[in-house]
Amino acid sequence: xxxxxxxxxxxxTEMGQEVTLRCKPISGHDYLFWYRQTMMRGLELLxxxxxxxxxxxxxxxxxxxxxxxxxxSFSTLKIQPSEPRDSAVYFCASSLKGxxxxxxxxxxxxxxxxxx
Amino acid sequence: xxxxxxxxxxxxxxxxxxCTLQCNYTVxxxxxxxxxxxxxxxxxxxxxxxxxxENTKSNGRxxxxxDADTKQSSLHITASQxxxxxxxxxxxxxxxxxxxTFGRGTSLIVHP
Numbered sequence: 523x524x525x526x527x528x529x530x531x532x533x534x535t536e537m538g539q540e541v542t543l544r545c546k547p548i549s550g551h552d553y554l555f556w557y558r559q560t561m562m563r564g565l566e567l568l569x570x571x572x573x574x575x576x577x578x579x580x581x582x583x584x585x586x587x588x589x590x591x592x593x594x595s596f597s598t599l600k601i602q603p604s605e606p607r608d609s610a611v612y613f614c615a616s617s618l619k620g621x622x623x624x625x626x627x628x629x630x631x632x633x634x635x636x637x638x
Numbered sequence: 639x640x641x642x643x644x645x646x647x648x649x650x651x652x653x654x655x656x657c658t659l660q661c662n663y664t665v666x667x668x669x670x671x672x673x674x675x676x677x678x679x680x681x682x683x684x685x686x687x688x689x690x691x692e693n694t695k696s697n698g699r700x701x702x703x704x705d706a707d708t709k710q711s712s713l714h715i716t717a718s719q720x721x722x723x724x725x726x727x728x729x730x731x732x733x734x735x736x737x738x739t740f741g742r743g744t745s746l747i748v749h750p
Contacts, residue, residue: 526681565682565727565740578737613681627672629681 524548526630528614534636540602543633545614546595555627556589556599557613565613571597604637611635640665642730644741652749655718659744661711661728669733673702673713676725676743685713685726718748 527546535541547554555570569579574591582589586605591597601608611634617627642663651657663671670689674682686695686702688711695702699716715722728741 564742565729567737567740580737615681626684626687629683631679631681 526614526616526628528630528633530633531631532634534638535604537605537637538603540600541604541635543599543612545597545630547597547614547616548628549595551616551618553617553619554591554597555615557615558610559613560610568599606637609636640732640739642728642739642741644728644744646744647742648745650747650749651718653718653720657715657718657746659713659726661741663709663730663739665730665732665739667733668706669731671704671711672729674727674729676727678724682727720748720750722746723748
């Protein structure tokens, strides 16, 4: 299995530009999660989907952030407009039954975003 | 407020030595506790998952313990190797929601 695939791995963009991060979950997984990791705040859950439907987006920092999952094999996290404080590593993860059950969550390698 | 506190923040040990990392939580109601290993520049990888009824779970040289009464968990690493150098993150999920609470992690460095 190829695991969770994220792109781009690294992105440097100017403040005000739109950023789109992409994720392909593990085939067959019905939960997809977007996380953000910074030195100051550690790992934070931004939003998660079940069967392509957003279930909880309470972790999304503000309206500049949006996430979509048009089908079972693809999701995007978009930041528009981007700001320097959005600089972080963004992880996508997937699992079979979410985080409440005794199941493993598989993380991608992350997208390293720098907004200058 | 749900919180997960990990200690120490960082740890340096010599190769071959054992070490123990601590995790205290206030998450309620408790569903499960996970330990992740995160290598530099990589995504977290699950080491163990423990539920309320489990006291100990092993994964190779890694052994996690859970005391649900005191709301404490530990991760013991036996005969450390250079490849154990990583950040170890404790994550606790509440039975009331799927939103996990993350610890800030313990950074472990194993020196030859």
